Amino acid sequence: MSTVALTLQNVRPYDGGAPVDVVIRDGVIGEIAPAGTVSAEGETVDGGGRWIGPGLWDAHVHFTQHVVRRRRIDLTETHSAADVLDVVRRARAEGAPLIDGMLMGYGFRDGLWPVPASLEALDATVSDIPVVLVSGDLHCGWMNRAAASRLGIELDETGLLREGPWIELQHSFDQSGALPFDAYQDAANAAAARGVVGVVEYEKTDNITEWSERTARGLDALRVDIAVWPDLLESVIARGVRTGDIVDERGLIEFGRLKVVVDGSLNTRTAWCWDPYPGMDPGHPHACGLESVPIPELRRLLTIARAGGIEAAVHAIGDRANTEVLDTFEALDMRGVIEHAQLVRDEDFARFAQLGLIASVQPEHAMDDRDVADHHWAGRTGRAFAFGSLHRAGAALRLGSDAPVAPLDPWVSLSAATARSRGDRDAWHPEQRLPLDVALAASARSTLAVGQPADLVITDGDPYAADRDELREMPVAATLLAGRFTWRQI
Secondary structure: OOOOEEEEEEEEEOOOOOOEEEEEEOOEEEEEEEOOOOOOOOEEEEOOOOEEEEOEEEEEEOHHHHHHHOOOEEOOOOOOHHHHHHHHHHHHHOOOOOEOOEEEEEEEOOOOOOOOOOHHHHHHHOOOOOEEEEEOOOOEEEEOHHHHHHHOOOOOOOOEEEHHHHHHHHHHOOOHHHOOHHHHHHHHHHHHOOOEEEEEEOOOOOHHHHHHHHHHOOOOOOEEEEEEOHHHHHHHHHOOOOOOOEOOOOOOEEEEEEEEEOEOOOOOOOOOOOOOOOOOOOOOOOEOEOEOOOHHHHHHHHHHHHHOOOEEEEEEOOHHHHHHHHHHHHHHOOOEEEEEOOEOOHHHHHHHHHOOOEEEEOHHHHHHHHHHHHHHOOOOHHHEOOHHHHHHOOOEEEEOOOEOOOOOOHHHHHHHHHHOOOOOOOOOOHHHOOOHHHHHHOOEOOOOOOOOEOOEEEEOOOHHHOOHHHHHOOOEEEEEEOOEEEEEOO
């Protein structure tokens, strides 16, 4: 059997050591030795003294929604309902492209709007065609009457639809079949250009079929760890698929976990908390947020998954949600992932490590949401987005973006995790910063060591010498997946 080999010469590990040569054989690191001391094998690439480390992973994406975001009106720079309406008005006047006959936008955040969303205001702006605007956290949509009629839903005076009903509706018009294959290919290549070798896919769809089809058609820039939602859980079990199984012929798609969403989000004031949100009547049924999936149902789903050899990843943002999910994993003696863990009680941090659970967190969310957290979680933000507390308590961490909510770019996450600031703002709760070595380890699934997969990134700068903004914009010279270049500028 022939060996496919590649030799990377004169590259420097992130740990500050002397330059080395790395010999790759059949997709695996076969040898690492001081530069100039090994016999080159296969193609030889001179790294020119650049830095090398393990390829990066994004531990939480919604890939179809990441792809489709590029086709929607950009609302990310809006700060009020009036701002949003101005953007929508201009887009309609300028003939912005429609998606399936609808004018669609993405990225508004209404958590601090001085004037709330209004159905009448959106109707007064555009009434002749359906308008659907997706919130930046994906947990809410703002629509006009034409959209409500087209989609067969009823709206209240705000025009907003939140959580369960909205999420189901959103997935009905975010079908991947409506997007060209090239759009997925371009998005995967763009991720590879930022050093990404793999993503964890939480799209609510038949990920086994759709991702297997994509790799069969040639999308090979990423490894993908895919999830299943409750509606398809039993069918996946019936197919005999288990956590860790490779489900495509290219060997790039691995089946991961059951995804369950237990509560809402901070921006929509639906994250399930122990304390009421400001201004809410304590007697209101959702004064403290909401329980999207009742805990008895969560326990039932996780029991079914465990019996079928499938691990679980549970979305929990509010502190009440995190406590209840921790309790559930403990009661079932089950390992898994808690996604987001944005607000955690002090007494619960240590339980992540004690129960062997992974905290999958999105550092850029702390930068996006610091003001809304200061308002809606006033007095509690010392334990919000508390990556430092989780790390000090011994929790295993994974970093991601929740793309399209934040950029699918691990360097952005690394900067946010280690600096807790961006732009001209001071660090927000700097005690919750992560050390860079911890953040890098939480952004990878391999190491630079003999016997490890040759999933690698080569950078033009040294991450350990980079300041906050240099880390965020880190130039990537090359990315390799199993010893194969997926991005290359050397």
